Amino acid sequence: MIGMGKSIAHTGASMVYGWNKGKDAEVVLSQYVAGDNAKEVTEEFRIAQEMNARCKKNTLSFVLSPTVEDGKKLDNEKLRELTERFLKEMQLKERQAIAFVHRNKEHTHVHLYVNRIDFEGKAYNDSFIGKSSQLAAENVAKEMGLTTVKEVQMEQQLQSVAIRNEIRRIHERILANERLKTLDAYIKAMGAQNVEVLPSINKANKLQGFRFVYKGENFKASEVSRSMSGGRIIAQLSQNMGITKPLEVGKSAELLGKTLEMSTNLAASIAKNIIKKTIKRTIDTGIGF
Structure with missing residues (x-):
């Protein structure tokens, strides 16, 4: 109560x-x-x-x-x-x-x-x-x-955790099974699983990340999982396009028919994740050893 x-x-x-x-x-x-x-x-x-x-x-x-x-x-x-x-x-x-x-x-x-x-x-x-x-x-x-209120809060927290885990599983399944190359394709694929992906735009009108809406809950990407940050998602899509160098990504993104400039933090995160993925792929294939 x-x-x-x-x-x-x-x-x-x-x-x-x-x-x-x-x-x-x-x-x-x-x-x-x-x-x-x-x-x-x-x-x-x-x-x-x-x-x-x-x-x-x-x-x-x-x-x-x-x-x-x-x-x-x-x-x-x-x-x-x-x-x-x-x-x-x-x-x-x-x-x-x-x-x-x-x-x-x-x-x-x-x-x-x-x-x-x-x-x-x-x-x-x-x-x-x-x-x-x-x-x-x-x-x-x-x-x-x-x-009691505490019991209600506990129940809500458990429900929130379950929903976030479900969003993460859907995200991981889509990226594993579909070789998506654009943000629009990713957003469409998530939408087909009833997960709405919303771009987060900062005060400077720059793309800084994403929010996920599912079963009435609305989360920042970082609240769902660290693996679902904007930098990691765009880095994965870039890798699917054959991009292996941060400079090849650029400082803007095509999203829902618009070209959006990316925030400095998002661009830096993408660059860092592309480098990580490139190093991992090199190690996995044994190139250079």
């Missing part, structure tokens, strides 16, 4: 959004309020807020988001428990509050609004409220046996 929090000044507008029937909104918790609509609850908040005119951002707004799978299992009673536990963790149990569940999307989530001003006119200390919200949500998730 993810928890996000901040202080806001637009209490009424937020209440209207939270109570939006178009989002299948339902009240799952209310404490120290009696209103039946956004306007009435906003007015109840205002009565306490008038005791502290110096505080302008006088409402606390939170969003509690269980994972999609956890959200499917949580009925309104469980969402109420979740919200109450969160309020306790944040030390907000003795303040006016109202919470709404939105189920209009696959991702069930709770919008919680709490009066930052208590019944004595004191403002809640909202320093580091974003971080505090995350920690409180993490603790509640553990207490209720829900998926």
Whole structure:
């Protein structure tokens, strides 16, 4: 579960959004309020807020988001428990509050609004409220046996690694099985395997490398594998064309019907990789020995 929090000044507008029937909104918790609509609850908040005119951002707004799978299992009673536990963790149990569940999307989530001003006119200390919200949500998730942020992050990292490995295998298979000679041919071959190859252009409008998009993920070449740097890819294609000397490559590349000047770093990387490949081929064939 993810928890996000901040202080806001637009209490009424937020209440209207939270109570939006178009989002299948339902009240799952209310404490120290009696209103039946956004306007009435906003007015109840205002009565306490008038005791502290110096505080302008006088409402606390939170969003509690269980994972999609956890959200499917949580009925309104469980969402109420979740919200109450969160309020306790944040030390907000003795303040006016109202919470709404939105189920209009696959991702069930709770919008919680709490009066930052208590019944004595004191403002809640909202320093580091974003971080505090995350920690409180993490603790509640553990207490209720829900998926925590750390578990979500771990799952995302594992998925990211798997996708990057898949891109690398596709790249290696294409270069091993097809003697491609141009960037356009390489991009087309990768595209046929549903991997989109995007040129990275720097501020000087020079080609500096590539990005790879696959299964909704977008990576720099270096994030996928060191073997997939722009310098190594172009060096391999150049070798397929019979080029063995860096000077034969030039300082520009033909790409998608355009001639793009290469960045200094990319050109240097290509030169270095061509030299490496030439030396390796010499050693492999025994030439000069």
